[in-house]
Amino acid sequence: MIERMMIPIQEYQIEGRTVFNTGVSTVGKGGDDYFCGHCGRKMIHNMNLARIEAPVVYQCGGCQCYNLPPEVEAEAGTAASET
Ligand SMILES: [Zn+2]
Known part of the structure; x- marks a missing residue:
């Protein structure tokens, strides 16, 4: 599990993407922890956002x-040739 910092954006940068409010806490079934890029709060626990293909903005x-x-530039660079 890796602790990852989310990329903070402003409301005008949503550009029509789906907004997902993580609420008190969002817990997945395996993956990394994600922290708010604005306040540093842990937003998502144990989830792999790289596997979500839909364009989503996390509130x-x-x-x-x-x-x-x-x-996920690290994975894109090494795994591109495997698939
Ligand atoms: Zn926050």
Whole structure:
């Protein structure tokens, strides 16, 4: 499990994407922890956002600000040739 910081964005940057409010806490079935890029609150626990293909903006349940999942450039660079 890796602790990842979300990418903070402003409301005008949502650009029609689905907004998902993580609320008090969102717990997945395996993956990483994600923290709000605005206030540092843990938004998502044990989930792999890289596997979610839909464009989603994550709204912090604490400060109500918007975040994008962090880029997965490391995986894209190494795993591209395997598939
Ligand atoms: Zn926040």
